[in-house]
Amino acid sequence: MSIPRLFVLKNVNMKKLSANFVLRRDVNGDYTVYDKSCNMRYSVTPKLYKFLRLFKYHPIDYTEIIDFLSKKGIETSDLTKALSEEQFRYIFIEDNQEANLRVEDRDIYSLPKIGEHTQYSPERIDLLLTRKCNLVCRHCFEVSSPNETVKDIDIQRLCSLAQEMEDIDVKTLKITGGEVLMFPLITEFLSALKTKRFETILLTNAIMLNDELCEIIAEGGIKLGISLDGISPVSHNFLRGKGAFEAVQPKLSLVKDFGIKFSITTSVHSRNISETEKIVDYAINTLGARTVFINKLKPLGRALYNKDIFISEEENDMLEERVKSLSLLYGSEKIILSDDSATMRNDISCKTIPLNTPLVCAAGNTILSIDDNLDVYPCVYGHGKSGYNMGNLYKENLLDIWRSPKWEKFRGKTTLGDIPKCRVCKNNTQCGLKNCRMKAVYEGRSFYSNVSYCKEIGV
Numbered sequence: 001m002s003i004p005r006l007f008v009l010k011n012v013n014m015k016k017l018s019a020n021f022v023l024r025r026d027v028n029g030d031y032t033v034y035d036k037s038c039n040m041r042y043s044v045t046p047k048l049y050k051f052l053r054l055f056k057y058h059p060i061d062y063t064e065i066i067d068f069l070s071k072k073g074i075e076t077s078d079l080t081k082a083l084s085e086e087q088f089r090y091i092f093i094e095d096n097q098e099a100n101l102r103v104e105d106r107d108i109y110s111l112p113k114i115g116e117h118t119q120y121s122p123e124r125i126d127l128l129l130t131r132k133c134n135l136v137c138r139h140c141f142e143v144s145s146p147n148e149t150v151k152d153i154d155i156q157r158l159c160s161l162a163q164e165m166e167d168i169d170v171k172t173l174k175i176t177g178g179e180v181l182m183f184p185l186i187t188e189f190l191s192a193l194k195t196k197r198f199e200t201i202l203l204t205n206a207i208m209l210n211d212e213l214c215e216i217i218a219e220g221g222i223k224l225g226i227s228l229d230g231i232s233p234v235s236h237n238f239l240r241g242k243g244a245f246e247a248v249q250p251k252l253s254l255v256k257d258f259g260i261k262f263s264i265t266t267s268v269h270s271r272n273i274s275e276t277e278k279i280v281d282y283a284i285n286t287l288g289a290r291t292v293f294i295n296k297l298k299p300l301g302r303a304l305y306n307k308d309i310f311i312s313e314e315e316n317d318m319l320e321e322r323v324k325s326l327s328l329l330y331g332s333e334k335i336i337l338s339d340d341s342a343t344m345r346n347d348i349s350c351k352t353i354p355l356n357t358p359l360v361c362a363a364g365n366t367i368l369s370i371d372d373n374l375d376v377y378p379c380v381y382g383h384g385k386s387g388y389n390m391g392n393l394y395k396e397n398l399l400d401i402w403r404s405p406k407w408e409k410f411r412g413k414t415t416l417g418d419i420p421k422c423r424v425c426k427n428n429t430q431c432g433l434k435n436c437r438m439k440a441v442y443e444g445r446s447f448y449s450n451v452s453y454c455k456e457i458g459v
Helices: 046-053 062-071 077-083 155-167 186-193 211-219 233-240 244-257 273-287 301-305 313-330 398-402 405-410 438-442
Strands: 014-017 021-025 031-035 040-044 092-094 124-128 172-176 199-204 223-227 262-268 291-296 335-338 367-370 375-377
Touching: 021 046, 031 046, 040 046, 046 077, 155 186, 155 398, 186 199, 186 211, 211 244, 223 244, 233 244, 244 273, 262 273, 273 291, 273 313, 291 313, 313 335
Parallel strands: 124 172, 124 367, 172 199, 199 223, 223 262, 262 291, 291 335
Antiparallel strands: 014 092, 021 031, 031 040, 367 375
16 A cells, blocks of 8 residues: 555644554564554554554544555445544554655565564564763672663664664664663653654663653653562662662652653562561552562672672572562463573473574574674674674664674574583473573683573483
C-alpha cells in the first residue's frame, strides 16, 4: 500500500500511529504490533500490518482512506473489525499538523534475509552511556566506580541514532552504565527519546533522580529498571556501599509519585536471601513495581574478588523453589529469575543433538550493544574485546553494521562440535550456556571455551 497524497494534506480528522506502538516483521514471517505502554505483543495479519504502517510517520484521514480502499475493491471490514478490538483502542492519536512528506518509512523487510536466526533489524539495543558510577558495588561486572572518566559522546549523533532506531523498527532501547544519570547530557538525551516509538528502559540505582528527570521520564513513558538488594541498610548496603539504602528510599517514593513504570532487580547474596519474599512484597505491593527480576550472582567482574557475597549450592536450589512459589503467588510475568546456569540440568529424555547443530544466542541475532565510544558489539560482554568490534556509529549507520558479514560466527557458523567441552557433555541437549560465547571471551578465555562457572556436569 502507498499513501495517496490527497490523504496527507488535509488538516482535519487526521490520525497517526501512536508512539506507544512498534510494528515489526520477524524473520519467521510473523507480523507483530508491540504496545510498549503495557508490554504486550500482538500478532496481526500482513494486511493490517501494512495498513498500520501508512500511519507511522504521516497523519492520514482514516475515514477517507478506508473509503478509498473500498472503492478500489480492497476489502476493509477485516481492518475496521481488528482495529475496533480493545487492545487497539488507543493505537491512533489525533494529529492535524501539516504532514511532512519528506519523512519516508524505510521498508527494511524488502531486503534479503540475513539468515535463518537473524532478525531484519535488532529487536533490542543495549547502550552503555558511561562506565562512571556514584557507587562501587561489590558485584559489578563493568567494574564501574566514581573514578571512571565520562566519555564525550556527541549528543547530535545520539539523537540521530535514536531516529535510526525508530526507522528500522527497533523494539527496545536499554540504556545502561555505570550509572546512566552521571552522563552529563542525560536530560537532553532523554528529552529526545520522549517522542520515539521504541520502548526505552533506563537501568539505574536511582540515587541521582530528581523532579526534572522524573518529569521527562514520566512524560515520555520511559521505564526504569531500579536496583534494590534488600529491605534494610544491612542487606542492601552489603552490595552497594554505605548509605546507598538510605539514599535510594526517597527516590523510590519520587518514582511512585510521578507514576513512572519501573521494575526492581534484586541480586541475591549471602545477606539478603532470607529476605527474598519480603523484597518482592515490598517491591510490588508497597512500591508498585511491575516486575521483579531476581538475579543470581556470577563470579564475573568485581564479584571475582568478593567471594563472601555468594550463596551456597543448597541455598541456590532452595532459591529456585522460592521463585516458583512467588511466581504462583504474583504471576510468572511479574517474577523473573535471571540465571543462565538454570538450564544446566541433566534430562535423560532429551535426545542427543548432532555436532553440526548451530549455536546461536540473542547476541548478533536479536540484540546488539553499543559502548561509550559508539562502537558496536554483539552484547555487553564484548565491550572493548579485540576482534568483536562490529563497527562504529560515528562512521557507519546502524542498519549497515547489522547487515555486515562480520557477524558470521554468531549467526550459525559456530556449531556444537566447535566447543570441545560442550560437545562431550551429557547436558548439551538443553544447556543454554553452550550458546553464549561472549561470557567466555569476557573472562579472557577463547570464543570456543566454556564459562568458568559451568560445572561441566557429566564430563
